[in-house]
Structure formats: C-alpha cells, structure tokens
Amino acid sequence: MSDSSAFRVETTSRLAQWRIDSLASCFYRKSDPFKMGNWNWHLSVEKHRLLCVKLFPEISNITKDNPPIASFIVRVVTSVGDRRTFTHPEITDKQLKNNDDFVWAVEVPLAGKFIIDIEFLDLKIATPDGRQPCSIWADRLTEKRSNATALASLGQMLTDGIHTDIRINASDGSIGAHRAVIGARSPVFHSMFSHNLKEREMSSIDIPDISIEACRAFLNYIYGNIEHEDFLKHRLALVRAADKYDISDLKEACHESLVEDIDAKNVLERLQNAYLYELPKLKTSCMRYLVRFGKIYDIQEDFNSLLQCADRDLIADIFHEVLDAWKGF
Template sequence: MSTGAANSSDSKVETISRLAQWRIESFGPCSYRRSESFKLGIWNWYLTIEKNRFMYIRLFPEPCRVSKEQPPVARFVVRVASPGPNRRCFVSSVMDRLLRTSEDFVWPVDYIFQGRFTIDVEFLDLKIASLNGGDPYPLLCTEGLLKSVSSKTSLQCLSRMLQDGIHVDVTIKASNGFLKAHKAILASSSPVFESMFLHDLREKESSTIEIEDMSLEACSALLGFIYGAIKQEEFWKHRIALLGASDKYDIADLKDCCEESLLDDINTSNVLERLHEAWLYQLNKLKKGCLLYLFDFGKIYDVKDEINTFFQHIDRELMVEMFQEILTAWKPA
C-alpha cells in the first residue's frame, strides 16, 4: 500500500468547538493517507482516507491508556466536500458508536476526489464508555470553568441558606413568581445589586428586586449560580437568559461561563444566533469562533438560506465586519 508523500500542512486537522476539518489539497496518486492527531475532549484523534473502488474514511482515537481505560462513545456526522461552484458534498448518517480502533468506523464514499476537498467531522455528543457495562457518562469540557467557580467548600453553606430560606431578607419578583434571597450575598456577587442596597433606591426601601424580564426558573438558575447550587442541566437550559442577566448585573464569572458554553456547541443551526449574541453582549471570543466557523471552515454555504434574513436585522458594524471576514477568507494565497 502506497502512503504517498504529504506535507505537514496537508495532514493537519483544524478544530473549533466540536468541529474538526481536514483540508486536503490533492489525494494524487496516493492510496492511503493519515492525518496528524487532533485533540477533542480528552482524546487525540486520527482521520484516514483510503482509495480503492470507493474512498474509505476512518475516524478513531489514538491507541493509548486514556482511550483504553476511558474509551469514547461519539455521536457524529462526517461530511466530504469539494470547494467552488461545482461543489460536491457527501454527508454520512448520524453515527452513534463506541470507538476504540480504526475498524469501528469505516465510511465508504462512492466518489474519488481528484483535487482539493475537505473532510468535516462534527461531534454532536461525546461520552465516556463505562467499563462495567453501565451507561456512558457525559464528558464535561468547558463546563470545567463553571465547576471551578461554583464548587468551593464555603458555597455549600450558602447553598443551604438559599434552599432552606435561612434568614432571607430580600424578595425577587420574576415574570411569573417570587423568590427569596439575601441582600449580602447578592451585593457581594454584583456591583449592580450592591448599588441598589447602598443608596436610597426603591429596592433598599422595599427589600424587593424586580427582574420581570426573566422567568421564575431562570431567576432560580441565576440564584443557583450565585449561591453555588446550580446544576449543569439548569445552566444549560437557561444560559441565554443567564447571559443577559450576567451583562445586566455585571456578574463577570457567569458571563465567562456562558460564553465558554455557547462556544462549545456551535453548529449550523445556531451559529447566526450565537454571532448576534456575541455582538450584543460584546463576547469577542464567541464572535471570533462564529466567524471562524462560518468563513475559515466554510460553513457559510450551509446557512445561505438564513443569511439574508440575518443581514436585515443585524447592526451595520457587524455586517461590515462579516464582509471583511469574507474578503480575508477568499483572498488568494
């Protein structure tokens, strides 16, 4: 089997969020090629292509102690596409399987690409297989920031104060209900809350904070974060509302957690919404990630039906920035 000579750039896999992309200038006379390893989750991965009657694509983790003791269970989609006006694109079905070796996923593509083409792997979910036969358990990546912020031992006491209503002295009025909390805890978490209770404002006089742009459940998640009692599923469900609250009440740690989480699962169905949120709340990291996803990774083709509506509602400065990205991405090498 001929491996052929490929330069390092032709073997490099670029990654962003949960998308990996291998750009190949030409398969040429090669019958087999393997990518450089790329990191996603706790594993290093490889892609290979093999040319026979079909083109066969494989995805597998690097054989090592981590993949042996904590093998991945991945739900993913693979796409192969050529650029330009005569663009050919092949998309696999949604795969959901345990990946240990190069034989666990082999996808035959009934076409041999001659020139430039890309192979995309979009991980829809990543879990760690249980070695005792139980259900796979979730892999927490960027959620580590959330965990580190809210897992201090002292917050366990604050959590109990909230849950048991110990010495509560302020009422929060949400759009559909009321919650009880503590002025001191709120003031220590947010300079905006602190200002409410420091000066002769109505919140100080009435001991009531009106947050009527958030539901009772979203407010509960906000208090859960402040008191260190938030659950991951609550954070995930209400992270857009929490992002707005973090900006409104100047809670920097919460804003960072929301940005990292939104950056972690960019896909074609949400990238334009995420870009708008990044612009609205000045999240430069998320904005850069969305623009990279659209232009450097070529996903602008997949949202062409939604882009006109998006342009009708976005800020002029954001539109200019997007066109600048287009010009940069399409500039000849």
Template sequence: MSEWAHRVETTPRLAQWRIDILSSTYRKSDPFKIGIWNWFLTVERNKQLFVKLYPEVSALTREQPPVASFVIKLISSSSSPSRKTLVHPGVSDKLIRTNEDFVWAVDTLFTGRFIVDVEFLDLKIVPPSGGEAVSIWSAYQIERHSLSTAITSLSRMLSDSILTDITITGTDGASIGAHRAVLAARSPVFRSMFSHDLKEKSLSAVDISDMPFDACRTFLGYVYGDFRADDFLAHRLALLRAADKYDMEDLKEACHESLLEDIDAKNVLERLQTAHLYRLQRLKSGCFRYLVNFGKVYEIRDEFNAFLLHADRELITEIFQEVLAAWKGF
C-alpha cells in the first residue's frame, strides 16, 4: 500500500481523502488538522459502507469538543461525466467527541477509486466561561488573540517595571514595583486603600508584612496574569492568606481547589487547620474523609493527639462529630 494511502489533503475548511482501492474491510486516515483540532476519517466495508469523522482524543477535545457543521460527499474517481457522487443530507451544529458521534451508512458500495470529501461550513466551541457555542472562524479567534496579547502586555508591565507607581515590600525587605490601577481592579481592598487618605496612598508603598518576597512576587504574578504553576504550588498557603486578606475570591478558590488535590498524611492536619481558619468547607470535608473514612488517623496517632492539644474547640467538636458519625455507619 502506498505511503500516501492514508494521507488527507486539506485547505483551511476542506478535507479530501483519496482512496485508490479499498482492499480491506477497514481503513483509517492519518490525522489532519481543520480548525484547532486534529481529525480522522475511517471507512469500513460490511453490508454497507460506513464513513466516520471524529476528532483526535486529546485534552482539547475533552475540554472543548467541536460543534461541527459540514457537508460530506463520496465521489468516484472516474473522469467520465457520469461519475458517481453521493452527498450526505448535511450536518449542522453537531457536537462530536468520539468516533461514534458521526457515522454515515452508505448503501452503495464503491468498488473502485473514490474520494471522501468533507467541507466544513463552521466549527464552533463553547467558551471556557460557558454560554452559547461560538464559531472559531469568527470574532472568537480575534477575541482570544486580543486577550492573550493583553495578558502578555500586562505581565510585561510587572516584569519590566513599566511606569510603576507603587512599591510592594515583603517581610524580608525586598520590593517590587507595581501599578495602583491594576491592584485596585483586582482587589476591592487595594481599591479602598488607594482611594482614601491612607499611608499606602501617600507613601506610594504597601508593606505586605506576612509574605516573604518570593510569595509576594507569585501573588503579583497571579494578579498580572503571569501564572507559573511551580511557584503557585510552592506558595499556596501564603497565596490563600493574601487572597483572604485582599478579598480576591478567584485566587482563594484556586488555592482551595489546589489544596484539595494532594491531601496526604504529612499535610492533612495543616490542611484541616487551614480549612477551618479560612472557612473552606470542601477542604475540611476532604480532610475529615481522609482521616476518618479512610482510617488514616490511626497512622498519625501521635501527631493527631498533639494537634488536638492546640486546635480550636469548635474544630475539635467537629472532628469528634465526624468520628461518631463514622462509627454509627459501621
């Protein structure tokens, strides 16, 4: 079989797969890119000819599957004017995730050379924020580009100290320049601070007395869209404190979600105390479940007993209520 037998030729919206001879009962194309997804075509010959079109399995397909509108045809490769063409009735705004979401069963068997011709009329995607699906070939792509460019420019304002007008200082005395307008837009606490005659406004300086500089830099990076995963993970607790202090609910929830993901015997008691202090109910429930339902409290008995000596009375009451509820469940 020729090395080109599985290749699909494409333009931005058109794909053509030329099949010389369907010598076996099944054939699958090489991946081809239309829009932001890689796609596959397959043909299978049984009592009918089955044609499938589907996107490649990937994180993108799982998170943002295509909503496709297209016309698909089977065209015999004969050069005569009477060459055979079969046209599917058409597909409009169909969500396609798997290789079973679009299957065309053709009664006529093509025995010679033929072409699978797919013309994409539109490809839509549901924005991460939800709502109606929008075309990737319309203003959506421009919007994404504009957003990406804006975030890059914003992060450069911080990294390159472009026209900074406020100084942020951490506990170790190190400082970094920032912008009042950006901080005020992200935090109502900063907005109030810079709108009233407080020392931060008159001195053009903010001392964040409970954050070392590295954590402070990570905090500002998040504010400016300069997100770095390793730094975020290293400073989650400091970021949570800052989010609570400066009333940044999006950052607080991001920390909450992250702290839920890696509860273990070494950190569960610290996480439990953190959850109680910052009213993170899902984190608290996750810690209770780890300790009580999965019986891990017995593996850290000494640490747990020491924890109870200093824990808040309300939290201790909740712990024993969880233990009693678990015992009743057996």
C-alpha cells in the first residue's frame, strides 16, 4: 500500500472502509477526510495495549452550526489468517462534534492487516425550531420533481376519481385513471391510445405483474402526488413499471434512490434488478459493496443460492469483479 493510500477511506452508498496494512511503526494514525452526507469525516486509530478507534467530523462552519446526529455500526475486520469481525453495539442518534465524542477501545489485540468498517444507518441535523432532528437522507429527488401547487389538481383527479376514462387492472384490484395524463407521461400508453388496440377499445389496461398498492404508487408518481414512504416501499415495482412503460424520470429516480441504502439484506436482489433493468450505477455499487468491501463473506449462503439461479452473464461479471479485487489487494 502506498503512503497516500494508507490514509484514504473508501466510501460507497452509506458505507465507509479504512484498510490498514500495519500499525507496527506508529502508535497513532488519522485518515484523510472522507465525505458522508453533509460533512467531511475522519477516522483515527491509536495503539497502546488495545486499539482505540475514533470517528469524528472535520472541524468546519457546517460542523459548528449543524453538527451531525449519527446512527451507525462500527466493525473491525481482520484480513490475515481466519477472517474475524468485531462489532461495536449500534450507535443511535449520537451527536458528534469532536474526536472525543465516539471512542471505541477494541478489547482484542490486533496485528497485521485489518479494516475499519463504518455503516452509517442515518445522519440527522437539528431543526431550527427545536423539533425532532431531521434526516438528511429524507428523499429530495422526488419532491423536486413535483411542484405541489401545479400538480395538486391532478392528484385530486386521481384520488377522487374525477372524470376517469380508463381502468388500470392490477393483479389484485383496479383503479381509474385518465388517458390524457398517463398518455402524456408514457410513450407506451400514448401508443396504446393512438392505435386500434384492445386497450383503446376496452378502455382498460391490464398490468398483472403489479399489485394494486404498487400500481397506485405508480399512478401517484405520474400525477405528481406520490408520498415518500410509498415511493420507498415500492421502488422495485416502480422501476419495473418505469422500464416497461418508458418513464425515464421515474426509472432514474428509483435508480438513484436504490443506490443510497444498499445493505446485506437487499444487495443481492438489487444486483439482479440492476442487471435486468440496466441500472449501471446500482450494479456497480452492489458489486463494490459485495466484493471491494468484503460483504460477500457475510451472506455466503444467500450468495451461493444466487449463483445457482442467476443469469450466466451476471455470474461472470461477479467473478470478474472478484478477480480484479484480488489483484489489487
């Protein structure tokens, strides 16, 4: 490892990792700053009888005026011999201002190479009016795409079923909509209504691969009336519908959002969807999470199941990523 890379912290989504080859020649090391949320952060290690790990934000006007309120999990992973992981209990909503606000003394002596792994669960800032702190990762993208005043009437038309002229039949229910609205948002719908197809004649569209709840969220997005919680809950169904009906802004909104909260429980499903629906950023992030950040070892049983049923090209991509990682380690 070069001198410059010895202090570099790598990040992806909400995960940060600092790889340390050895502390034999020094007793203290502080990382280069790394970006997570609104702040630049540092990690430091101090070695005496035990190893002390610290996480703290870089001193700045942002930190002074709006210090982060962080929820995170810290792990130390040994990478020599038998792989071992030591995990600190989850930290929830702890305000961090300086390098003494979070200190973890690892009570197992470490030698050789190891990795400090920080999984940020949430980052919040205090609100000016003294209410509950607000998460900086609350969705902003979909809110920006919706102008509340201009789209309020459209949302009401859908919610109240005002003058609907088309039925959308999902797998477990149906909902009324408006040809003009959905045709303007989707070239696929527009084509259905512009030609003598059954959808035009029957005044209905069958979407059997989507639930009524996800279908309602899909239409709410089209009408500019989607709630953030519904968007998060149905992102995978929404990205499928967006791909099928060529609604590029919805597909991109789902793509960006799915990259933000990759974890061990969802990474394999998201990797498959990234491959299926051509989501390159999500695919790269999932690959890095699994391979570069070593999370593939934490879900070996699920990963083995994936290998038995995944597309051959996807499996080949995974193994190429593994080989590239081994070359650089």
